[in-house]
Amino acid sequence: MLFIPGKNWMLSLAELAAYFQARNVKFEIAVYSKAFFVITVDEPTVIDVAGLGGTIKVGEITAKLLTQTMKKAFLEDDKQAQAEIKEALSSGNLTRHMFEKSSAGKAVFGVSVYWADSAFRPVARRMQRFVGSAVKKELAAEGKRANFMGFAKDRMYPQLSHVEVLKKSMVENRAEVLFCVDKEQTFVAVTVAVHDPFEFQKRDVGKPSQRKIFAIPPRLARIMVNLALCGEGKVFLDPFCGVGTILQEALLARAKVVGVDVNRWCVEAARRNLEWLADEYSLENAEYRILHGDVRKLSEKVGREQVDCAATEPDLGPALRQVPTTSYATRLVERLEPLYHVLLEEAYKVLRWDGRLVFVSPYVKTRSGQPVTMRVEEKALAVGFKRVYPFQKENFAGDPVGLEELTAMASLVDVEERHLIGREIHVFQK
Ligand SMILES: C[S@@+](CC[C@H](N)C(=O)[O-])C[C@H]1O[C@@H](n2cnc3c(N)ncnc32)[C@H](O)[C@@H]1O
CATH class of the missing domain: 3.40.50.150 (Vaccinia Virus protein VP39)
Structure with missing residues (x-):
């Protein structure tokens, strides 16, 4: 499971550890940084995000890639690496359940990019557009029409706020993609719960x-x-x-x-x-x-x-x-x-x-x-x-x-x- 913490990531991580401990769920923190955490649990666990003060988004991981591939694709513009990423995004795991509960039509999907290493910051917006267009193509191949949620140019980070995710019904539609670049691995996830402010x-x-x-x-x-x-x-x-x-x-x-x-x-x-x-x-x-x-x-x-x-x-x-x-x-x-x-x-x-x-x-x-x-x-x-x-x-x-x-x-x-x-x-x- 993937977690996007609030402003104070250490409080968020400590809270999650206590949350699992209180429920006797065996867990392991596989990845952590101030941007996101990946926590593996032994048994399927539904996270009650309303019961957490420090978690903004919860994601279900659908694919993993090597961050080395991200470096080649976005920092060195390597076409083969880009093709590899497209391939991973089109495996179907990501889009198969999108808009299952509602007809797409005018619906929107979004992509939020998070990174642990600031080297990716200058290319984060490009990564977002890249992932967005791959997802759109994949949805079209499945016969689903949905628009990629655009971003104002002056926006600091290519990340949807939890309020936007709520307002655009992106949890029900499984319509927000979280693209999270850690030091070694990159995680592709779908948002399954968000904090309700x-x-x-x-x-x-x-x-x-x-x-x-x-x-x-x-x-x-x-x-x-x-x-x-x-x-x-x-x-x-x-x-x-x-x-x-x-x-x-x-x-x-x-x-x-x-x-x-x-x-x-x-x-x-x-x-x-x-x-x-x-x-x-x-x-x-x-x-x-x-x-x-x-x-x-x-x-x-x-x-x-x-x-x-x-x-x-x-x-x-x-x-x-x-x-x-x-x-x-x-x-x-x-x-x-x-x-x-x-x-x-x-x-x-x-x-x-x-x-x-x-x-x-x-x-x-x-x-x-x-x-x-x-x-x-x-x-x-x-x-x-x-x-x-x-x-x-x-x-x-x-x-x-x-x-x-x-x-x-x-x-x-x-x-x-x-x-x-x-x-x-x-x-x-x-
Ligand atoms: C910082 S406030 C607690 C605020 C609380 N968490 C809230 O959000 O409302 C501290 C409280 O401790 C109470 N208090 C101060 N001295 C106390 C004492 N000796 N015994 C019991 N309560 C005391 C005060 O009346 C005050 O309401």
Whole structure:
């Protein structure tokens, strides 16, 4: 299976690994780069893309070619290599099921090109046109008429957005071709699922009670829920639940959710939001409890060893107007530390054996260019937790360049350019 990640590819890849792990699906990451991943699974698995926060498109691979052939065809203009590519595209696997469910007629198909090696960037548009014309010919030979979706000249990348794919019914029609050039191999795939941004947006701005400043984006909330290995029937906790953004995602994952917040308005707001969600998504028998309380008394409130998994975003500190100095940022982070220490102590008590805690700590940009982060590991280990590294070597095929660095990463970082405080995401296990 082929996956096109969102902006933060490491978060996307870590989420997918957790997604398979939670479902006991044996998988291997065969190819990864910031552009796309190829993951092989032992058994046929339907990916519920709506349940993933970090995946934009899912593709079914129909052909593989050597990237050496791409180099010859598009960088050296070798005619024989071009003929070889045409031949692979016309095997029928790609087009046979296109427009099966609807008559082609005015329908459109599209081609999106992705590449791991920037050497292909200058020729990506040419590759797109080349693949498009080969597909069009093949469709014609099958008696199907469809137009190749054109691109505005000023467009940066020859890639359809997920919104375009949705609007042009390209998933139902299997009408988007993904042409993905990795270092060694090139994968030809058909899009079988895309991320629906309108659903996530609805949960973000459509819920009855909102609070903009502290809000975590629903997509990141879903990634955290997945990293916690949350799933159907599990008891899920957010001890700093705010208006319930993370709880919403856990409820959609069919967990029994428990939220706690010290602010009474938040408790009411989270209740209203979950009630709305259960209704909006027709979640029958949705189980949720929102409790008013302080994290310092979490185990008294929730009970010991009652929770299977938890994900939360405690206080990240005050909104900053300008990039702080390192010493100011350090003080800011140190002031928050006691709250995080309490979280670790109390979360350990309420979690069941093997239960996971996923949480965000502040990642503060500074004038020196070196971010200030919170040291949480020492405390977590002292409490009894083990750190879960986002990437495990045994989940990867072979030993590609860069894998050692990836598997040595202890946490994941999510920082937006326009924000001064980013998020560091940790996963610990009891
Ligand atoms: C960053 S917000 C969480 C935002 C939430 N993820 C959302 O999207 O709405 C942190 C929340 O922690 C709550 N909080 C702060 N200190 C707390 C404490 N000691 N115990 C429990 N909740 C606390 C605040 O009221 C606030 O709602």
